Structure formats: C-alpha cells, structure tokens
Amino acid sequence: MKNLKIPIKFGIVIAIGLIVYFLITSIFGAHTNPLFSLFNPVIVGVGMFAAIKYYRNQRGSKFKYQKGFRTGLVTGFLATIIFTIFFAFYATEIQPDFIDRLLSMWDSDWYVNIGMVIFTVALMGFATSVVLTLAFMQLLKDSWNTKEGKEHEL
Template identity: 45%
Template sequence: MKNISLPIRFGLVTSAVLIAYFLVLALVDKHTNPAFSFFNALITGLGIYEAVRFKKIENFNSFSYAEGFKTAIITGAVATIVFTVFFLLYATEINSGFLHELLRTVNGGFNADIGMVTFVVAIMGFATTVVAALTVMQYFKKTGNVPQ
C-alpha cells in the first residue's frame, strides 16, 4: 500500500485542483465552453509531474521508468475518476440545466444524455493521463547517452 499511497495522494490533490478550476469557470459562466477544458490537461500534467518527481526523490537509486510510469498512470487515473464522479454529480444534482447548456454551446446537433457525456469526460481524462505520463517520463527517464 505504501507504494501507491503517493500517487493516490497526488491524484486526489490533482482532482481537487480540477474541480476548483471547474467551479471557478462556473462562477464566471464559462464552464459550458469546451475550449477551457484544454487547461485540464495542463493541470493533470502538472499533478503527474509532481507525483513522479516526488517518487524519484523518494527512491533515487532504485527509480526506474516502469516505476515512474506506474506512478503517473495511477495519479492520473485517480484524478480522472474523482473528477468524473464530481462532473456527474454536478450535471445531475447541482445544476440540472448544465447538460442542455453544454450541448447547446457545442452546437453539434448531438442527442446525448448524461451517461454519454460523462463517459466522454472519463475517456478524455484517461487519454490525457496516458499522454501526460509518456511526456513526463521523457524528462525523468535515465539516458544511455555517453557524456562528451
């Protein structure tokens, strides 16, 4: 359990920042604009970066690419799951008109329900997690280059 406590903690903090960002957007009535969700990738990437950085500090001599990648995936998955649950609760319980307004803003003529939109939010979060994990691990991997 000690091996995954760090990514779970960072995943919870990352999800809290994602939720806070969403609620700040809701305060200024910009939460229905999908363009603002691109910043979610930066928040997730930063959370993953910090989790892997702390993992490398914690296990400097035994740190491996696989260990860092596992830390990154768990961090992003926890953040995605918690944010998706919040999104579902927000769209169904807190602001029941949110889904209609979101689909009107997208203006794609979609006939989607809350299940489909929540599924898309989860898939986007998991895709962002994989991309951010691969990107962050390029920074933390051990290089085989010979110094000049």
C-alpha cells in the same frame, strides 16, 4: 498500499485542483464553454509531473521506468475518476440543466445523454493521463547513452 501512497496523495490534489477550477469557471458562467477545459491538462500535467518527480527523488538510484510510469498512470487515473464522479454529481444533482447548456454550443441533431458526456469526460482524462505519463517519463528517465549509464548497465 505503501507503493500507492504518492499516486493517491497527488491524485487527490489534482482532482481538487480540477474541481476548484471547474467551480471558479462556473461562478463566471464559463463552465459551459469548452475552450476553458483546455486548461485542465495543465492542472493534470503539473500534478503528474510533480508526482513522478517526487517518486524519482525518493527512489534515487533505484528509480525504475516501470515504477515511474505506474506512478504517473495511477495518479492521473485516480484524479480522473474523482473528477468524473464530481462532474456526474454536478451535472445531475447540482445543476440538472448543465448538459443542455453545454451541448447548446454545438449545432447538432444527435441526441446526447448524460452518460455519453460523463463517458467522454472520463475518456479524455484517461487519454490525457497516458499521454502525459509517456511524455514525462521521457524527461525523467535515466539516460543509458552516457558514460555513467553504460557503466550502470554492466
């Protein structure tokens, strides 16, 4: 549990950020416009980068790629799970006609139910978490191409 302290803390903060952003856009009626969901990866990215960097700063020279990668993934996955639960509650209990209004943006003959939309929200969150973790770890990992890195390798 001690190893998950940072991802849990940052994951909850990211989820709160996503929920607040969603509620702010809903005040203006913009939450049914998919264009506004393009800001979600920014919120997730800032939080995940902060989590990995905080973990790296805590570990110092003992920072390992695998542990940093795990920190990023757990942070993003936890934020996704919390936001998906909120989204499901919002779409089914708070505003039951939300899915119909959301899907009216597309002209389609397909039947899409709430489960498919919730699954899509979760899948997009998980995919964003994996991609951002891979990208951030490239920025934050130790380089072995320097003189110091080669000495550390021995």
